[in-house]
Amino acid sequence: MITDSTSICIKCGKQRIVIATHKEKVGNAFVIYKETICADPDCQKNVEKILAQEKEKRQQSMSNQRLRIAERASAKIALSRNA
Numbered sequence: 845m846i847t848d849s850t851s852i853c854i855k856c857g858k859q860r861i862v863i864a865t866h867k868e869k870v871g872n873a874f875v876i877y878k879e880t881i882c883a884d885p886d887c888q889k890n891v892e893k894i895l896a897q898e899k900e901k902r903q904q905s906m907s908n909q910r911l912r913i914a915e916r917a918s919a920k921i922a923l924s925r926n927a
Contacts (some may be wrong), residue, residue: 853882855891 860880
């Protein structure tokens with residue numbers, strides 16, 4: 845089933861425009877990737893800022909998670925040495 849969906853800007857609600865498309869074969873199917881941007885350049889800048897902030901938050905969260913895992917592992921090793 846092929847559907848032609850429209851992409852809506854997360855900030856202003858306007859329809860986004862396609863700036864790049866590429867096709868990739870995955871298994872027996874072809875996947876088409878479309879890069880879209882907001883038609884309003886000022887809005888697109890705001891969207892990019894929002895996405896950058898969200899990416900930074902995700903990276904910080906992953907870093908904190910790795911740190912907690914390492915701390916638990918070292919505490920577990922220290923506990924096993926003391927036992």
